Amino acid sequence: MIDALLAPFQFPFMRDAFLISLIVAPPAALLSCFLVLKGWALMGDAVSHAILPGVVLASLLNLPLILGAFAAGMGCALLTGYLAENSRVKRDTVMGVVFSGMFAVGMVLYVAFPTGAHLDHILFGNMLGVGREDLLTAGGIAILVCTALGLKWRDFLLHAFDPAQARASGLRTGWLHYGLLTILSVTVVATLSAVGLILAVALLITPGAIAFLTVRSFGRMLAVAVAACLGSMVAGVWLSFHLDSAPAPTVVLVLTALFLAAFVNRLRRAGAG
Numbered sequence: 001m002i003d004a005l006l007a008p009f010q011f012p013f014m015r016d017a018f019l020i021s022l023i024v025a026p027p028a029a030l031l032s033c034f035l036v037l038k039g040w041a042l043m044g045d046a047v048s049h050a051i052l053p054g055v056v057l058a059s060l061l062n063l064p065l066i067l068g069a070f071a072a073g074m075g076c077a078l079l080t081g082y083l084a085e086n087s088r089v090k091r092d093t094v095m096g097v098v099f100s101g102m103f104a105v106g107m108v109l110y111v112a113f114p115t116g117a118h119l120d121h122i123l124f125g126n127m128l129g130v131g132r133e134d135l136l137t138a139g140g141i142a143i144l145v146c147t148a149l150g151l152k153w154r155d156f157l158l159h160a161f162d163p164a165q166a167r168a169s170g171l172r173t174g175w176l177h178y179g180l181l182t183i184l185s186v187t188v189v190a191t192l193s194a195v196g197l198i199l200a201v202a203l204l205i206t207p208g209a210i211a212f213l214t215v216r217s218f219g220r221m222l223a224v225a226v227a228a229c230l231g232s233m234v235a236g237v238w239l240s241f242h243l244d245s246a247p248a249p250t251v252v253l254v255l256t257a258l259f260l261a262a263f264v265n266r267l268r269r270a271g272a273g
Helices: 001-011 012-038 041-060 065-085 091-112 119-124 130-163 163-168 172-216 217-242 247-272
Strands: none
Touching: 001 012, 001 217, 012 041, 012 172, 012 217, 041 065, 041 091, 041 172, 065 091, 065 172, 119 172, 130 163, 130 172, 130 247, 163 172, 163 247, 172 217, 172 247, 217 247
């Protein structure tokens, strides 16, 4: 029993997979709480898909992929915000148009100009192939994101619930709005090497949704989201070793199972009340 439990830790690539999981889980989980409360779940999806053209262009220009990913993510976020505020089209519609368009641009560039980048690694991650540079990059971003959210969580919370009240209270809502978009973009970049672009959206939504169904106070919501994300990532990586499956999708399946369990428990409590 103990041998099976510790077997994955005998291999360096598995230890790195566990380490990157522990690094990216806290910032993604904390941010997911704000995205769920603000109704920005689709924004995480939009930014994660829109990063593809930036990654391809950075690869073509022999630049660090993180630079292209961040530039494309911020460009998508800013463009979506500008179009939503200056047109009659609703934000979710704008996000659908922008992220699908940028994702299509990335696919065309990838096919038209072959690069050394592996598309499956970009889309679905490569947790078993992370290196020292990936760990350091993700670690630096995780510290910055957790610090920013920890220092300004009350301001972000008020802005998520009632932007008008936040403005009346003297908060700089513009800075909060684009600051949250910036945090979203860099968090997606941090998760790029772990779960890839497509599956990153699960880390940015599901932990917050699980916590929202489980507790009522925001402080506990943050704690539950981080615990759920950390537990799911570690369990998913461990299960993937024994099931011989890809780590990132296995992590997402564990997160989904937790969400379903939280949903059933919420229905049970509502029925009992």
